Amino acid sequence: MPTSTPIRPGRVSPLRTVPDRITRPPYVGLDEPPAPRLPDVKDAETIDKMRIAGRLAAQALRAAGDAAVPGVTTDHLDRVGHEFLLDHGAYPSTLGYRGFPKSLCASVNEVVCHGIPDDRPLQDGDIVKIDITAFINGVHGDNCATFIVGEAEPQVTELVERTKQAMLRGIKAAMPGRQVNIIGRVIESYARRFGYGVVRDYTGHGIGDAFHSGLVIPHYDAAPLYTDVIEPGMTFTVEPMLNLGTPEWDLWDDGWTAVTKDRQWSAQFENTILITESGPEILTQP
Numbered sequence: 001m002p003t004s005t006p007i008r009p010g011r012v013s014p015l016r017t018v019p020d021r022i023t024r025p026p027y028v029g030l031d032e033p034p035a036p037r038l039p040d041v042k043d044a045e046t047i048d049k050m051r052i053a054g055r056l057a058a059q060a061l062r063a064a065g066d067a068a069v070p071g072v073t074t075d076h077l078d079r080v081g082h083e084f085l086l087d088h089g090a091y092p093s094t095l096g097y098r099g100f101p102k103s104l105c106a107s108v109n110e111v112v113c114h115g116i117p118d119d120r121p122l123q124d125g126d127i128v129k130i131d132i133t134a135f136i137n138g139v140h141g142d143n144c145a146t147f148i149v150g151e152a153e154p155q156v157t158e159l160v161e162r163t164k165q166a167m168l169r170g171i172k173a174a175m176p177g178r179q180v181n182i183i184g185r186v187i188e189s190y191a192r193r194f195g196y197g198v199v200r201d202y203t204g205h206g207i208g209d210a211f212h213s214g215l216v217i218p219h220y221d222a223a224p225l226y227t228d229v230i231e232p233g234m235t236f237t238v239e240p241m242l243n244l245g246t247p248e249w250d251l252w253d254d255g256w257t258a259v260t261k262d263r264q265w266s267a268q269f270e271n272t273i274l275i276t277e278s279g280p281e282i283l284t285q286p
């Protein structure tokens with residue numbers, strides 16, 4: 001397994017500001033988000049808005065990912081993502097979501113997800129999962145990718161490539177008429193070939209006017225549970241986390257940062273997808 005010093009909580013910079021011209025999602029300032037107003041199957045007008053949010057989220061992810069080089073802090077990545085979204089008229093959905101303090105999640109090495117950007121400089125050989133969500137025109141687009149900082153060990157590079165492949169295979173399986181549990185079945189069977197741990201407690205989710213609609217998309221084989229039928233017009237995320245070791249995790253005292261129990265490394269990719277009559281379409285494309 002890659003040898004590196006464990007990730008420790010760093011210093012978190014003061015809250016970034018958002019100009020008044022940027023519309024905030026309804027949950028900002030609340031402990032809990034209000035219930036979604038739209039169903040999981042979206043109308044054409046909402047879908048058009050989600051294409052725009054999805055594209056912006058993908059462009060913001062690319063901008064932040066391009067900045068992920070040795071010596072740069074995850075706080076800097078947060079600044080890049082924050083400014084990119086504001087410059088394009090969008091709000092960074094994570095900022096103030098259930099109290100999350102930053103504009104993206106930056107999860108390094110053994111951090112599974114929801115890492116809070118801080119003053120730790122990225123090191124050659126690290127991986128960083130950047131998860132950024134755009135809110136514009138009343139809807140969200142959510143995506144994540146794992147970026148390799150400098151050059152990683154072969155075992156790590158393989159994990160990253162296979163996690164992307166697992167996500168794409170899960171997306172491909174999302175055909176109308178099937179139950180949502182097909183997605184995790186496909187992801188888990190692929191991940192098992194390599195002996196990877198498949199994280200169960202963080203899932204994909206319905207998305208639209210709500211960041212998380214209540215529809216749950218497991219990344220493991222959850223049958224006979226999770227029987228929602230995939231229908232044209234549905235919008236949801238597929239965002240598997242695959243681990244070199246155990247799928248179990250610990251939560252830091254910050255209440256957000258999840259790290260693998262065995263401190264082996266974890267990779268993640270996420271797209272927001274739309275189900276069409278002919279199959280899935282990725283909305284989070286630049």
Ligand code: MF3
Nearest residue numbers: 094097100105114131133142
């Ligand atoms: N973007 C994450 C997801 O894929 C959610 C982050 S919520 C936060 O669902 F509060 F941690 F930012």
Ligand code: CO
Nearest residue numbers: 131142143144
């Ligand atoms: Co996300």
Ligand code: CO
Nearest residue numbers: 142237239270
């Ligand atoms: Co998501």
